[in-house]
Amino acid sequence: MSTGRSNARWVGRLSTRRFSLQRLLIILSVIGPGLITANADNDAGGVTTYATVGATFGYEMIWGLILVTISLIVIQEMAARLGTVTGRGLADLIREEFGVKPAFLAMLTLLVANLATTASEFAGMAASLEIFGVARWITIPLMAIVVWVSVTTGSYRRLERIFLAVSLAFVTYIISGFLIRPEWPTVLRHAVVPSFRWDTHFLLLFVGMVGTTITPWMQFYLQASVVDKGLTAQDLRYVRWDVTLGSLWSDLVAFFIIVDTAATLFPHGIQITQAGDAARALEPFAGHYASVLFASGLFAASFLGAAILPLSTAYAISEAFGFERSVNRAWREAPIFFWLFTSILGIGALLPLIPRISLVKLMLFAQDVNGFLLPVILLFMLRLVNNHRLMGPHTNGPIYNLIVWATVLMIVGLTCALLAGSFLPGLLAGGK
Amino acid sequence: MGVVPEIHASRLLAKTVVDNRGRRLGRVTEIFVQLGKEELPPVVALQVQASSWLWRGPLPFRLVPWRCVQVLVRQYLSLSVGIDSLPPVATPPSPPPPVPSEWLPVRRTLFDKQIVDLNGLRVVRVNDVKFTEIGDTLRLVAVDVGLRGLLRRLGLRPLVHFAESHFGLRLPDTLIRWQDVQRIELEGNGRLHLGVPYERLARLRPADLADILEALHTRERTALLGALDPAVAAETLTEVEPEAREQMLARLTPEHVLRLLQSLSPDDAAAILSELRADRATALLGAMHPEQGEQVRALLEYPEDTAGRFMSTDFMAFPRQMTADETIATLRRLRPPAEEAYYLYVIDDERHLLGTVSLRDLVIAPPEQPLGEIMHPNPVAVRATDDRRTVGELLAKYDLLALPVIDEDGRLVGVVALSEHADEIFRPARRGWWRS
Numbered sequence: 001m002s003t004g005r006s007n008a009r010w011v012g013r014l015s016t017r018r019f020s021l022q023r024l025l026i027i028l029s030v031i032g033p034g035l036i037t038a039n040a041d042n043d044a045g046g047v048t049t050y051a052t053v054g055a056t057f058g059y060e061m062i063w064g065l066i067l068v069t070i071s072l073i074v075i076q077e078m079a080a081r082l083g084t085v086t087g088r089g090l091a092d093l094i095r096e097e098f099g100v101k102p103a104f105l106a107m108l109t110l111l112v113a114n115l116a117t118t119a120s121e122f123a124g125m126a127a128s129l130e131i132f133g134v135a136r137w138i139t140i141p142l143m144a145i146v147v148w149v150s151v152t153t154g155s156y157r158r159l160e161r162i163f164l165a166v167s168l169a170f171v172t173y174i175i176s177g178f179l180i181r182p183e184w185p186t187v188l189r190h191a192v193v194p195s196f197r198w199d200t201h202f203l204l205l206f207v208g209m210v211g212t213t214i215t216p217w218m219q220f221y222l223q224a225s226v227v228d229k230g231l232t233a234q235d236l237r238y239v240r241w242d243v244t245l246g247s248l249w250s251d252l253v254a255f256f257i258i259v260d261t262a263a264t265l266f267p268h269g270i271q272i273t274q275a276g277d278a279a280r281a282l283e284p285f286a287g288h289y290a291s292v293l294f295a296s297g298l299f300a301a302s303f304l305g306a307a308i309l310p311l312s313t314a315y316a317i318s319e320a321f322g323f324e325r326s327v328n329r330a331w332r333e334a335p336i337f338f339w340l341f342t343s344i345l346g347i348g349a350l351l352p353l354i355p356r357i358s359l360v361k362l363m364l365f366a367q368d369v370n371g372f373l374l375p376v377i378l379l380f381m382l383r384l385v386n387n388h389r390l391m392g393p394h395t396n397g398p399i400y401n402l403i404v405w406a407t408v409l410m411i412v413g414l415t416c417a418l419l420a421g422s423f424l425p426g427l428l429a430g431g432k
Numbered sequence: 433m434g435v436v437p438e439i440h441a442s443r444l445l446a447k448t449v450v451d452n453r454g455r456r457l458g459r460v461t462e463i464f465v466q467l468g469k470e471e472l473p474p475v476v477a478l479q480v481q482a483s484s485w486l487w488r489g490p491l492p493f494r495l496v497p498w499r500c501v502q503v504l505v506r507q508y509l510s511l512s513v514g515i516d517s518l519p520p521v522a523t524p525p526s527p528p529p530p531v532p533s534e535w536l537p538v539r540r541t542l543f544d545k546q547i548v549d550l551n552g553l554r555v556v557r558v559n560d561v562k563f564t565e566i567g568d569t570l571r572l573v574a575v576d577v578g579l580r581g582l583l584r585r586l587g588l589r590p591l592v593h594f595a596e597s598h599f600g601l602r603l604p605d606t607l608i609r610w611q612d613v614q615r616i617e618l619e620g621n622g623r624l625h626l627g628v629p630y631e632r633l634a635r636l637r638p639a640d641l642a643d644i645l646e647a648l649h650t651r652e653r654t655a656l657l658g659a660l661d662p663a664v665a666a667e668t669l670t671e672v673e674p675e676a677r678e679q680m681l682a683r684l685t686p687e688h689v690l691r692l693l694q695s696l697s698p699d700d701a702a703a704i705l706s707e708l709r710a711d712r713a714t715a716l717l718g719a720m721h722p723e724q725g726e727q728v729r730a731l732l733e734y735p736e737d738t739a740g741r742f743m744s745t746d747f748m749a750f751p752r753q754m755t756a757d758e759t760i761a762t763l764r765r766l767r768p769p770a771e772e773a774y775y776l777y778v779i780d781d782e783r784h785l786l787g788t789v790s791l792r793d794l795v796i797a798p799p800e801q802p803l804g805e806i807m808h809p810n811p812v813a814v815r816a817t818d819d820r821r822t823v824g825e826l827l828a829k830y831d832l833l834a835l836p837v838i839d840e841d842g843r844l845v846g847v848v849a850l851s852e853h854a855d856e857i858f859r860p861a862r863r864g865w866w867r868s
Contacts, residue, residue: 087650087683096544100559100585103544227650230679321582322546322557 034076034243037222041250042170044124044275044302045117046212048363050254051278053209054261055271057202059182059190062258064206066191068213069251071407074400075378076243078385079219083226085233085394090223091316094380097387102380103320109376111344113216113369114313118348120366121309123359124302126352127275128295130359137353144349147306148342156307163304169297170253176285177256182263200421207414208364211371213251214407217309219377220316233394257281272360310348314340372415375408382408435570436504441538441561442585448508449480449496451515458482460509461493463561464535465572472571472610474498475563476535478509492521495531498570541617542575546648548614549577550632553640555647559585562607575613578606616652624655634660642671645680654683666692670700674707681708690719698727699744699846703856706732706741730845739823740816742856743837743846749777752786752804756797759789771849774833778807785836785844787811813838816845823848824857 053061079090086093091110095103125143126136150156196202222243231239260281265272272278279294286293314337318325324334352362382404386395396404441463449457462479478501481493502512511518531537542558549556559581564573576584580603583592595601614633617625624630633641633656641660645653645668657665657680669677669692681689681704693701693716701720705713705728717725727745734740748768750759759776776789787807797806813836814823826835827850834849848857 092649095557099544100582101587104586228675228679230650230675230682232683322559322577 034080034222034239034246035249037076037218037225037246040218040221040301040305040308041213041215042167042253042301043117043121043305044127044298045120045363045367046254047170047257047278047298047301048124048127048272048275048360049205049208049212049367050257051261051265051281052272052360052364053205054258054263054281055265055277056205057197058262058266059187059259060195060197061206061209062187062190062255063192063194064209065213065251065255065258068210069247071403072214072251073244073247074403075214075219075381075407076222076247077240078381078396078400078404079222080226080239080243081236081391081394082381082385083223084231084236084239085391087227087232089227089316089319090220090381090384091320093384093390095320097384097390098380106377106380107317107320109373110216110220110316111313113373114309115344115347115351116366116369117215117217118306118309118313118344119351120363121302121305122349123352123362123366124275124298125306127359127363128298128302130274131276131279131291131295136359140349140353143303143306144345147303148345151307151311151341160304160307163300166296166300167304169293169300170257172282172285172293173253173256173260176260176282179284180260180263180281182259187259198417200418203414203418203421204368205364207371207411207418208367209371210407210411211369211374212367213254214374215370216374216377217312219381221308221312224312224315236394273358274360306345306348310341310344313344371411375411378404378408435501435509436565438562438564439504439570440576440581440584441543441563442581444478444509444563445539446507447504449478449511450508451511451518452502452513453515454510455515457496457511457515457518458493462540463538464495464531465538466532466534467536468534470571472566472573473536474569474571477531479537494521495519538572541615546616546652547575547608548616548633548644548648549608549612550614550636551608551612553636553643555644556608572610574607574609576605576607578604580605616648616656618651618655624659630656630659634664638664638667639671641668642673646673646676650679650683654680658684658688662691663695666695666700669704670696677704678707686712686716686719690716694721694724697744697746698724698731699742699853702728702731703742706736734816737819738816739814739818739820739835739837739848740846742820742853743816743848744772744852745846747772747777747836747844747847749779749783749844750789750803752778752780752802752807754803755800756794756803756806757799759794759803771834771851772847774849775836776803777811777836777844777847778803779844783843785811785813785838785842788836811836814848815840820857823853827857 082090082093088096091103091107094106122140122143126139129139130136150159226239261278264281264283265277270277270280275298276291276294279291282290282294315325317323317340318334318337323336325337352359382396382401385391386401388395444463445460447460449460451457458480460478461481463475464477464479465473466476467473475498477498478496479493480496496511496518500511500513500518501509503510538561542561544558546555546557548554556577558575558577560576561572562574562576563570565571566573580592583589583603592603596603614630619625636644641664645657648656653676657668660668669680672680693704696704701724705716708716717729720728731741731743731745748763750762763773773791776791776794777785778787778789780786786804787809788811789803789807793806812826812830812832814826816837816839823835826832833851834847836844837846837848839845850857
């Protein structure tokens with residue numbers, strides 16, 4: 001038996017720590033899901049979209065990004081709140097509260113949006129290696145196999161940390177932003193005064209910007225990670241910090257990508273046709289290494305996305321329909337989960353291999369798909385979060401509802417305008 | 433002869449109800465079965481709600497006793513009575529007509545919900561419910577949890593037929609007998625619904641219960657764990673994956689956790705405490721029974737993954753002067769469990785480990801011989817600070833069932849038994865690969 005003296009030491013060590021660090025311990029144990037999810041915002045599609053926004057329209061869309069940031073914070077908080085209060089995943093809640101058919105609709109929406117996003121992640125990997133002259137028909141099949149093997153064998157966990165670190169390369173856009181010396185008064189004016197153009201290109205890019213910032217899959221992913229962490233309504237205060245800080249951070253990076261490209265590419269009329277074009281905005285900071293820095297960041301972020309998206313899609317669909325999920329089980333025990341994961345990965349990898357397709361356009365298109373489909377998921381979330389039986393005192397307040405409804409109506413409105421424009425060619429100013 | 437030999441709830445719910453003169457009452461929106469009296473619950477009533485394409489708000493509904501249902505023709509259920517002889521209509525928000533407490537609403541409590549399959553010991557989601565006519569009454573016989581039921585609910589029955597007749601595909605019809613269905617139903621306050629019997633679930637082995645708990649939702653998990661007998665609950669808790677355990681402990685009240693910890697052996701309690709946040713662990717340690725708290729603290733002194741952390745502190749040690757006869761008499765009196773009696777340990781006055789004695793040695797020895805002469809000296813032992821790899825290697829190398837654990841001065845402090853600590857010794861990397 002141990003002696004009493006050493007016991008006292010053990011307890012003493014804990015209790016002295018408690019007073020100074022207890023609060024921090026609680027915060028650290030809660031923080032994470034929001035930050036990680038928001039960080040995934042700046043994936044291949046995200047960076048390409050923001051860079052295109054800056055290069056094509058200068059500072060004009062910055063006000064939009066600021067509005068989108070507000071809805072992002074509100075919507076992410078809503079997803080996290082649903083998770084902490086109900087202790088269930090989003091797919092699960094949709095199935096239990098609305099039944100099979102609405103769950104099928106929600107899952108179909110998620111599947112289509114995530115297939116597009118997976119394709120955009122593979123396009124991102126291909127585009128980043130094209131900067132070094134590696135052909136896409138080598139990159140994509142090879143990376144599809146690497147992603148599949150690393151996930152199925154479990155070695156993904158180790159890779160994840162490395163790639164997460166590398167994907168921080170995009171932070172250099174912030175440094176670049178100060179070195180470039182953009183016209184801050186102009187930036188500020190565009191941040192406050194909305195400018196809008198009724199042409200197809202502007203509208204599509206705007207929807208894409210919304211769709212890449214607030215994606216359907218993030219809602220499922222965030223809620224699942226909150227539930228997995230075992231967070232409860234008591235942790236809500238900290239969860240809110242986590243989600244808010246995460247959203248602000250990710251959109252700060254997005255803001256600087258737009259500002260940098262607007263300051264460097266827009267005045268010279270340089271369009272983003274290849275991923276490498278977006279790297280030019282980093283030159284003031286990284287000089288000749290700009291493209292290397294950009295390519296590695298893009299590659300890492302895309303790799304993470306290419307693994308997480310098929311996984312979280314397969315997970316949500318299995319959750320909704322009660323298929324065995326492979327949490328710790330062998331693949332043999334969860335065949336449907338396995339095939340869902342494999343086919344989403346496979347189809348996602350095949351799309352960017354379509355001959356002569358523009359990788360940048362594919363990435364932008366994927367964000368539009370996400371934007372168009374987002375309202376479906378948001379409406380489900382709204383119904384759930386305003387359900388008193390489920391949420392008790394934690395239902396949405398009127399301002400939250402207003403913001404989410406405004407987001408939904410804005411996307412629906414833009415979608416209708418785009419549809420009308422494609423049927424009545426004269427309605428919107430065409431193309432570029 | 434009844435109305436229909438067998439039918440799925442999803443089909444019954446789609447029917448339009450008409451009375452004996454062909455007047456429409458509305459559609460079936462709920463099916464009630466009567467629990468309790470019989471093993472397979474009979475259908476007792478339908479809830480029929482007026483339907484309208486235009487108006488989606490609250491619509492009047494009424495209860496139709498199943499005995500009034502006469503025949504099922506295509507989309508229609510026709511009644512043997514007139515609309516006037518049925519119980520009166522209720523319109524929300526006026527409360528629905530009271531329903532006896534043993535009536536189970538099939539759609540609300542089973543459809544799309546998770547249930548435990550007591551036979552297959554897994555958690556599944558209900559896609560459909562199957563009724564079969566037995567002895568003139570339609571009874572709930574099984575719940576459908578397979579792909580077929582799912583497609584039927586989606587209205588894709590023709591697709592299933594097509595796939596089966598043209599491609600010879602055979603979709604499994606995964607049914608779970610009603611007798612093997614365990615509902616997990618929560619009330620508003622997060623407690624388990626009292627109307628549901630849980631005896632069979634409570635009789636499962638802790639390891640099986642642990643698998644089931646892991647598959648349930650967080651709230652159901654916690655509620656179920658809370659409803660189990662504390663000893664069973666505690667044992668189950670030690671079998672659950674660390675992530676799921678963390679979630680459950682976070683949602684239980686400190687008093688509850690304390691009660692569970694106190695019915696555990698010190699090594700299991702220490703394992704659970706070490707996963708908790710430091711402030712919670714300290715509070716719980718302080719509130720524990722002083723003697724048990726002391727033992728747990730002693731174990732927590734050792735670094736993680738060392739023998740001292742997971743060793744068991746209940747073991748059989750005897751002084752070397754004790755005779756074989758006295759030892760056997762003591763064992764008879766103490767009746768130690770099997771895993772504590774693989775080997776008996778011989779110690780001196782200062783608890784230094786001197787040797788081991790097996791039960792066989794003890795039985796064949798002359799009654800008056802002291803243990804000091806029977807024992808095998810120089811026993812194989814591990815240091816409390818040795819890691820689990822060393823423990824495994826020693827057990828394998830010397831073909832032992834248990835190893836004594838000694839401190840730096842050679843004093844016996846615990847025992848690691850293969851049968852009890854296999855988990856800790858050979859634990860693989862058990863984290864889910866899909867988690868980030």
